[in-house]
Amino acid sequence: MRLPCSHIFCKKCILHWLARQNTCPCCRKEVKRKKMVYVNKLRRTIGHLEVKCKNAEAGCLVTCPLAHRKGHQDSCPFELMACPNEGCSAQVLRGALAEHQQHCQQGGQQHCPLGCGATLGMAELAHYNCYLKLREAWSERQERSQTMLQGLLRRVRRVHRSSRLIRRQLAQLSHLLEDDAMPEADAPQDDSLGTEVWGAQGQGTLEIEG
Template structure:
């Protein structure tokens, strides 16, 4: 009989075929019979199941994707909370500035009402105006 190992051209008696296959040099490395393309030695070939390996790899990748997605969702929630806090603080700051501006405008209007209309900025006779720089 011809040796069934890919690449082996030996012909052996039918009774010696099992022994030949154990020691055949071509039998040490063969492609996966299921078609995945892996080159396998006889020990690996008996345990090899590319469908199971593919399923395990797919499951591991799916679990990794789930973990990454959960991490991303946590970060988005944190960012949403941080943005809400900043938005609230900006609203409070805006209200504070509006109140402050209203107070300042109200004070300026009251000072204008209190000052005599004809005397604003007038010089006292004989005394020069003070030349004070603005700070």
């Protein structure tokens, strides 16, 4: 792409530069993106340049025009590819991918066709029955629930027995307290002190009146 100052740069490079500062890398003049233009003739010239495959270090000896390099990469046997088997994270060359898939430990794994979500190998898939697995899991859960329920019932019975014992002890304690209070309530009152006081008060009254 040509800038308004006539300097020419790769589009990807200049856009990366302009994201940081809005000036030309060469002359530092301000750049207005609307005035940037494609240099199509130069792009075609560069596209005809012979270049090596980007996988040359891995062993690829192919050279091709720059404009065709992307198409070559899509079929290059030295391109690193991810194993398509679910659960395998290996990266192998495209030329060795078929052999890797034959020996891959995750190879041939599929999801259960009945929809339970299990991932199974071909050997497991032949005799796997998720309905039976579900029944077994349900039975185990039922047994755990019954065990928990029986434990809770035993605890409730213990609490009930403890509460009855506490009520009996409280009733006995109440009877003991009532028995201790009865003698004080039924004891005869000693009126001698009251008589002496009344007599003393009566004599004093008579003396005043006389």
